[in-house]
Amino acid sequence: MSAPFFIHGFFGDGTSLLIxxxxxxxxxxFLERGGLGNATKLVGQFYxxxxxxxKMMFTAIITAMLGLFWLSYFGFLDLSLxxxxxxxILPQIVGGFIFGIGFVMGGLCPGxxxxxxxxxxxxSFILILGMIFGVFVFGEAFPLIRNFYYSTPMGNxxxxxxxxxSYGTLVFVVVIIAIVGFVGVEKIEKKFANK
Amino acid sequence: xxxxxxxxxxxxxxxxxxxxxxxxPQPYWNPYVxxxxxxxxxxAAFVIMxxxxxxxxxxxxxxxxxxxxxxxxxxxxxxxFSTYSDQVSANPLKDWYVIExxxxxxxxxxxxxxxxxxxxTVDKGRNISVRGRFTYAFIGGAIMGIGAxxxxxxxxxxxLTGGAQLNVGSWLFMIFIFxxxxxxxxxxxxxxx
Numbered sequence: 001m002s003a004p005f006f007i008h009g010f011f012g013d014g015t016s017l018l019i020x021x022x023x024x025x026x027x028x029x030f031l032e033r034g035g036l037g038n039a040t041k042l043v044g045q046f047y048x049x050x051x052x053x054x055k056m057m058f059t060a061i062i063t064a065m066l067g068l069f070w071l072s073y074f075g076f077l078d079l080s081l082x083x084x085x086x087x088x089i090l091p092q093i094v095g096g097f098i099f100g101i102g103f104v105m106g107g108l109c110p111g112x113x114x115x116x117x118x119x120x121x122x123x124s125f126i127l128i129l130g131m132i133f134g135v136f137v138f139g140e141a142f143p144l145i146r147n148f149y150y151s152t153p154m155g156n157x158x159x160x161x162x163x164x165x166s167y168g169t170l171v172f173v174v175v176i177i178a179i180v181g182f183v184g185v186e187k188i189e190k191k192f193a194n195k
Numbered sequence: 196x197x198x199x200x201x202x203x204x205x206x207x208x209x210x211x212x213x214x215x216x217x218x219x220p221q222p223y224w225n226p227y228v229x230x231x232x233x234x235x236x237x238x239a240a241f242v243i244m245x246x247x248x249x250x251x252x253x254x255x256x257x258x259x260x261x262x263x264x265x266x267x268x269x270x271x272x273x274x275x276f277s278t279y280s281d282q283v284s285a286n287p288l289k290d291w292y293v294i295e296x297x298x299x300x301x302x303x304x305x306x307x308x309x310x311x312x313x314x315x316t317v318d319k320g321r322n323i324s325v326r327g328r329f330t331y332a333f334i335g336g337a338i339m340g341i342g343a344x345x346x347x348x349x350x351x352x353x354x355l356t357g358g359a360q361l362n363v364g365s366w367l368f369m370i371f372i373f374x375x376x377x378x379x380x381x382x383x384x385x386x387x388x
Contacts, residue, residue, distance in 0.1 A: 004245030019243055020291045024298015025305065026236045027248055027351075032306035034229030039318040041223075043387050046380035055226035056233060057355065063234025064359035068241060083246045085347050085357055087364030092353070095346025096368035099339050100375020105383050106335025107318065109350040110343065111250035113336075114296060115303030120315040123332045130333035131251075134340025135258045142275035149345065157363040170361060182227075 003077040028115050037115035039107030039123060046104045048192040051185035058178045069171045089152040106130065221310035237359060244291070247356025251349035253296040254340065320387040331386050 002008065006016055034056045035041045044050025071077035103109055106127045108116050113131070116124035142149070160167045223229075240247055259276040262269065269276075307313045319328040343349040346368045348357070354372065357365020 003242045005243050007245040016244065016291060017294045020294035021298040021301070023236060023240050023243075023248070024295035024300075025302035026239075026298075027233070027295070028299035028302025028304075029306040030229050030232040030236060030302075031299070032303045032312070033224040033232070033310075034226050035223035037303055037307065037312075040320065040387060043380075046376045047384065047388055049388075052223075052226045056230040057350075057358075059227050059230025060234035060237060060355060061358040063231050064237040064241065064355075065361065067234070067238035068359060071238075071242065077242060081245050082241050082360070084360055084362055085353060085364060087362065087367075088347070089364065089367065092346045092364040092368045093371050095342045095344075096371030097342070097375035097378075099342030099346065099349065099368070100372040100377075101379040102335045102338030102340075102342055103350075103372060104335075104376045104379050105331050105386075106339055107332065107387070109250070109339065110254060111248075111296075111299060111349070111351040114250065114299045115307075116318070118300045118304035119307035120313050121318055122315065123317045123319065123328055126329045127332040127336035128254075130336025131254055131340040132258055133333070134337035135251075135255050135344055136262070137337065138341045138344040139258065139262070139273055139275040142273065145345070146274070154363065159361040159363060159366070162363055167361075174361070 001075060001078045003071065004081055007078075007081045027111070028118075031112055031115045032119060036112045037119045037121065037124075039116065039121070042109075042112060043104055043107050048188050051189045054185050055182060058181060062175050062178050065171055065174060069167065073168075084156045084158070087154040087157040088150065089154060091149055091151065094148075102134075218311045220312045220314075233355075234359070237355060241359075246291075247352065247359070248295070249292045249348070249352035249356070250296060250299070251340070251343035252352060253292045255344065256290070256293050320385070322388075323386045328386060331383065 002010075005011065006019075011019075031037060035052055036056065041050055042053055045053040068077065068079065068082075072079045099109075106113075108124055108127055110131060113124045113127050117128065138145075154162075159165070159170050163170070237248055262273070262276045304313070317325050317328055319325070323331075339349070343353075346353055346364075348354075348365070348368070350372070353362075353365045354369040356362075358369055
């Protein structure tokens with residue numbers, strides 16, 4: 001086991017910040033390359049005329065998922081040391097629903113708004129101001145929603161643990177679902193592109 | 196010489212010839228190719244740092260740092276802002292995501308610039324005014340900020356990162372982003388189509 005490198009102390013906090021910039025640069029680069037710095041392209045997902053969001057997101061998910069699986073399978077990466085956001089069922093369901101509404105209204109998500117900003121999209125600047133305002137409102141209202149925020153906790157919940165199924169089998173199932181999804185969205189896109 | 200030209204055109208710089216303008220925006224990459232690139236960046240973050248990607252967390256750090264700088268007593272009284280600033284000082288990884296977001300800004304610019312896609316513009320549908328688009332963008336951004344805080348992450352930190360980890364909460368979050376988006380799409384269609 002030699003990864004994760006940072007957790008194993010291969011380098012310090014200073015170097016980790018340099019790595020942060022580099023990872024961020026590649027992250028922003030690929031987002032822009034795929035066209036996700038453009039709000040009208042992003043929301044195509046919700047009107048079926050451009051399914052780039054689904055295609056890119058699920059390709060990225062299965063790429064990283066397969067990488068995680070094989071690297072841990074061969075003992076290179078200790079998965080138990082990779083940070084997992086704890087699951088809180090209801091806040092994450094409600095948060096997702098609210099986020100989705102905001103997403104189709106604003107046209108960009110937090111990461112893509114940064115890419116839109118530095119490629120000259122003025123709407124993204126307004127959206128970022130809105131986002132900062134939203135985070136502030138959330139912080140202000142936190143005492144009121146505190147109980148809900150910590151409700152239905154499940155700790156570090158992954159599907160292999162939850163379903164008591166083998167990691168490899170679930171990885172395989174997700175890949176199959178993604179491929180079926182890709183075939184489906186290609187058809188949908190063709191059907192709606194002419195409209 | 197040949198490989199050099201190829202490399203440049205791979206990055207998106209338009210090759211001069213056939214009377215085409217050098218500043219014509221390049222087409223976007225195939226989404227599956229860009230998706231593999233994105234996935235490899237995410238995998239690199241897991242392997243090198245033991246953490247995935249993120250974006251909304253950086254905004255929380257900025258907001259709570261701002262609140263604590265402008266009105267320290269106010270920030271201390273508020274549980275959310277005070278715990279966040281405690282985490283900032285105690286946990287260098289909170290700063291890590293701020294620096295990573297600065298990287299996103301740089302990377303987006305590099306890609307857009309090389310492909311001649313940098314343009315001072317407003318992305319919107321034909322049937323809405325710029326002011327209307329700005330109003331939607333602000334409200335949408337605010338709603339998204341609240342949703343991301345409630346869910347403990349956004350499309351990067353939750354959906355993408357947790358999706359690859361087969362994290363139960365992340366998949367629920369992702370599925371409900373799509374449900375929320377499709378539910379609201381009809382009502383804001385004037386903005387886009």
